Amino acid sequence: QVQLVESGGGLVQAGGSLRLSCVASGGVFSVNTMGWYRQAPGQQRELVATCTSGGRTDYADSVKGRFTISRDNAKNTVYLQMNSLKPEDTGVYYCNAGGVVLISFRRYPDLWGQGTLVTVSS
Numbered sequence: 453q454v455q456l457v458e459s460g461g462g463l464v465q466a467g468g469s470l471r472l473s474c475v476a477s478g479g480v481f482s483v484n485t486m487g488w489y490r491q492a493p494g495q496q497r498e499l500v501a502t503c504t505s506g507g508r509t510d511y512a513d514s515v516k517g518r519f520t521i522s523r524d525n526a527k528n529t530v531y532l533q534m535n536s537l538k539p540e541d542t543g544v545y546y547c548n549a550g551g552v553v554l555i556s557f558r559r560y561p562d563l564w565g566q567g568t569l570v571t572v573s574s
Contacts, residue, residue, distance in 0.1 A: 457565070469537065470537065474488075487502030487550075500512055501515065534570070543570060
């Protein structure tokens with residue numbers, strides 16, 4: 453059964469770092485775009501960073517210079533290295549996979565992980 457498995461969330465102090473990981477598993481052959489989104493308390497979900505299969509990346513202005521997204525296509529895994537964390541980075545971080553193709557040739561336009569909580573204390 454295809455799913456996105458996330459890990460790496462937790463509680464850190466301002467200025468600290470965390471590294472999130474997300475694996476697309478369950479007979480996945482390829483994924484066009486993988487990325488991270490977050491939702492702060494009382495706010496809408498927003499884009500954090502994305503990475504295409506070719507390595508092209510995009511970042512929200514609020515995280516540029518602090519966060520780095522990377523990807524291992526062979527493992528269908530995406531990472532988010534978060535440095536110099538700020539309290540406003542607090543929220544539930546969701547992994548997203550777009551353009552998923554399974555070994556069975558079944559396609560999924562969009563898949564989401566269940567989310568992992570990141571809390572940054574001041």
